[in-house]
Amino acid sequence: MAVNKLSNGKWQAQVFPNGRDGRRVRRQFATKGEALAFERHLKEQAQDKPWLGEKIDRRRVTDLVETWFNAHGVTLSDGVKRKGAMEFACLAMGNPLATEFNAKLFATYREQRLSGKIPRSDRVKSVTPRTVNLELAYFRAMFNELKRLDDWIAPNPLENVREFKISESEMAYLTLEEIKSLLAECENSRSKDLATIVKICLATGARWSEAEGLKGNQIRTGQIIYVKTKSKKNRAVPITEKLQAELSSSRKAQLLFKPCYSAFRKAMQRAGIETPAGQLTHILRHTFASHFMMNGGNILVLQRILGHTDIKVTMRYAHFAPDHLSEAMLLNPLQSLTI
Template sequence: MDTTTNYINNFLNYLKLQRGESPNTIRAYKKDLFEFFQFVKTMPEEVDSVAIRGFISEQILKGNSKTTVTRKLSSIRSFFSYLYSEGIIKINPARAVSSLKVRRNLPKFLTIDDTFKLIESPSEDKFIVQRDRAMLELLYGCGIRVSELCSLNLEDLNLKDGLIKVKGKGQKERIVPLGQKAKEAIKKYLAMRHILRIKKRFATQEAPLFINNRGNRISDRQVRRVVIKYAKAIGIQEKIGPHTLRHTFASHLLMEGADLRVIQELLGHSSLSTTQIYTHIDLKHLMEIYDKSHPLNKEEN
């Protein structure tokens, strides 16, 4: 194993053990860093800001989005900050590289009618269908991330008090309230899950909340397929996924007058600035209502 690979592996272990980053995040860091060092073809101690800018320029010329390039730059910065803090390098070359200005697109969200149609579309009295209904209820009713949904265990549920314990980014835990419909959907699903477990004799050492027919924890990809499947079934043509329901949750709360800091806590955002993007959505919604409802606008139409 060469020195660069050893540095990268030590950094990835630091991300996992010290910062509690998710496997997906660690994989992204690993991919970005190996791609960078394949480009510069030099040791970390010999990298300068010119080399980093060259890599970023090449990524832009390749046609990668600013969001993707910004993520790669963030990976490089974190890596060199780690090397600097460990005393491996005396100067951090990434500090001299300016950030890209990224235009943040407003997240897509569903109307209330489309949201209800989507959630209520799984209605058959079958294990998989009831599981799908419970997952959709949680994604919209609690605004949790797909990774948070998949990592839920039975012990994280408190149906009596209507609460769930969610592990967010960096393994930070938060308590999120369950709505009545979500509780009912989960109860129906759990009854069928219990019958399936006895019938197929699933191992009980680990108790993931959402499982497939073989008793294995459901994956992010499977959840995305579920959302797409039911969206298409009710005629939603736009490209949506589990994160769309998270955006919908936040947008609908704001429209109904919820405090932005409450939404921040429910979503598990570490910074209020991340949550503030939803104020732009609400403003857009208010403008649409104004255009449709104001008497002067009606006279013009």
């Protein structure tokens, strides 16, 4: 098989679809691209043997990623992020054929990723187990979705790959004294919106982006309606009359606050409050949930307030309940001894 340029300026594709002992097919084209495309087309036709079963799947894993994104991923809030992560992983694995992608290939990639042999940038040399767990979840979900769409008929190649077990991250929360100190610093901030945003987070368990992005038409009588949330579901959380009085009475779909993330960081520093990595603003949400349970709140009600789709996520706060595992004090063997 060959593609050659002829003396007349045209390109000739010469193909032996069934080998040198078979028939020869020759055809001329105006461009080299057309000749190569014709050659590739005949090769594919020769390899397809419909009498032996299904057509051979020559798609690369990146092709599956693109198909998944166009059919489903584009609707996800983190769809672009997932697509980028999977495309990076595919290229790091040599962009294998989809039919050759398997657990062993991914496990090797995962090992190299953890050891820093496959850095994503000059700054990021190695990653944590949580990162590769996410990548595993992305690929597994992609194959499952393609099976639902009848775009992948083979078993999910990663269905038996287990995630790495990782320790739960520390969930810090503010004490009442720290809350008072923080609010005082927020009141003294140059940002006139900062204190109100912090109060909304502490009163409703909202994420910082949800509170900072509130619009006038989301404030109803005694409620804040959170829309375009992480779970894709709207939720309404009651607020006190005192807090509602601090909010704008405008019903227009316009932002109520100006961005003040940096002002919050400075207020936390002035208050002398340190947080675990990645929990600067999220500590407000943790504080609401922790105090909610410590004050005797119901875990199912907390799930609805926070908007968690999985109760297991909310159960992280269960140990703050006053009677959590209190039987340990009454039923331990020392209680049965007379000392």
